[in-house]
Amino acid sequence: MDRRRFLRTLALTAGGVWASRWTFAAEVSDSLVLPCRLHLNESFLGPSPEVSNCLHRNVREVALYPDVERRELKALIAWHHQVEPNQVIVGCGSTEILLTMLLETAQHSGHVLMTQPGFHLLRAMADLVKVPIETAHRTPDGSLDLEAFLARATEPGSIAYLSNPDNPTGHHIDSSKLAHAVSRTRSLASLLVVDEAYLQFAEGVGTDGCLQLARQGHALVIRTFSKLHGLAGLRVGYGVGAPDLIARLERRTLPGGVGRMAEIALKQALDDSSHLENARRVTQAAMTALKKGLDEIGIKTAENPAPFLLAPIGPSRDDVARKLSQGGILVHSPDDAPESIRISAGDSDSQKRLLTTLAKELGHR
Numbered sequence: 001m002d003r004r005r006f007l008r009t010l011a012l013t014a015g016g017v018w019a020s021r022w023t024f025a026a027e028v029s030d031s032l033v034l035p036c037r038l039h040l041n042e043s044f045l046g047p048s049p050e051v052s053n054c055l056h057r058n059v060r061e062v063a064l065y066p067d068v069e070r071r072e073l074k075a076l077i078a079w080h081h082q083v084e085p086n087q088v089i090v091g092c093g094s095t096e097i098l099l100t101m102l103l104e105t106a107q108h109s110g111h112v113l114m115t116q117p118g119f120h121l122l123r124a125m126a127d128l129v130k131v132p133i134e135t136a137h138r139t140p141d142g143s144l145d146l147e148a149f150l151a152r153a154t155e156p157g158s159i160a161y162l163s164n165p166d167n168p169t170g171h172h173i174d175s176s177k178l179a180h181a182v183s184r185t186r187s188l189a190s191l192l193v194v195d196e197a198y199l200q201f202a203e204g205v206g207t208d209g210c211l212q213l214a215r216q217g218h219a220l221v222i223r224t225f226s227k228l229h230g231l232a233g234l235r236v237g238y239g240v241g242a243p244d245l246i247a248r249l250e251r252r253t254l255p256g257g258v259g260r261m262a263e264i265a266l267k268q269a270l271d272d273s274s275h276l277e278n279a280r281r282v283t284q285a286a287m288t289a290l291k292k293g294l295d296e297i298g299i300k301t302a303e304n305p306a307p308f309l310l311a312p313i314g315p316s317r318d319d320v321a322r323k324l325s326q327g328g329i330l331v332h333s334p335d336d337a338p339e340s341i342r343i344s345a346g347d348s349d350s351q352k353r354l355l356t357t358l359a360k361e362l363g364h365r
Contacts, residue, residue: 036350039330043230044347048275054268068255086243092257094224094237100252108157117337119167141302142169146181153190163195168342170304172202175209192219200228202305205276217242234262283307286345293355307345
């Protein structure tokens with residue numbers, strides 16, 4: 001294999017690291033074209049210049065171990081959200097927090113109630129630690145009977161998980177409506193977990209979301225720095241909840257799981273509202289263009305405020321996804337939405353490549 005072919009293979013492989021279940025191995029062509037990463041809901045803008053400069057200035061600190069108890073990060077996040085540090089857990093991405101939650105659930109022989117389609121990684125981790133899954137089905141447009149969902153959350157020691165906006169459908173429930181529904185649900189005994197990874201795209205930078213439920217001990221609210229902040233590679237997420245719950249979850253975290261450079265970046269990123277507002281505006285514009293382009297080639301998608309779309313392809317979904325991958329265009333093919341692909345917001349060149357390939361494969365329908 002010559003150098004150019006090797007580099008292309010390496011680039012495409014890197015684009016699908018740990019995502020092999022939902023991307024196809026790319027075939028090597030003669031030209032080196034970097035992959036269009038439209039499969040993991042990453043920020044195509046990246047971090048703010050202030051964060052990049054901060055990391056550059058402090059690069060020598062990569063030699064230092066992080067604070068294994070994450071005290072400074074917890075204090076900063078607590079101040080930002082007007083809670084106490086003992087109400088905050090910080091993890092290696094929000095996935096670590098979800099995993100600690102599942103391990104706690106397994107100890108109590110509980111289960112996870114989640115929607116279908118739903119967050120594929122939560123399902124995979126639940127299978128890994130042998131926590132049973134119960135599902136509540138969404139309608140074709142992604143909506144959910146919220147009161148019926150909450151009425152099933154009756155078992156202590158179990159979890160009722162909602163991502164808002166939902167991943168992969170993008171459906172959004174206004175946080176005030178969600179909080180009101182929880183307050184009216186007298187049978188709620190399971191732990192309500194609200195994953196707000198994409199909420200700032202929907203409700204604006206600085207939104208309180210369901211944090212009031214977390215402050216009152218009625219929910220665990222999870223957020224991440226991977227999406228709007230553009231820091232997915234640093235792997236930092238956090239949760240806000242009742243102190244006793246946080247204490248139990250923290251006993252299951254990995255010491256030192258949040259690295260030193262992540263600590264440094266977060267101190268700069270937490271209040272970087274100008275970058276967040278710009279990232280939200282640019283992402284919304286990209287999503288508008290993506291939806292319009294899909295509509296023009298006959299792929300109709302539901303309106304949603306998330307930085308991704310669930311696009312119905314039909315029975316040929318796997319073949320189409322394979323063709324996209326062979327052309328260096330990576331998308332997510334959910335197992336529980338077998339005729340659809342989830343497409344992340346991308347820069348104009350990436351979205352143009354995607355739309356051109358889809359139009360060719362689908363014949364403009």
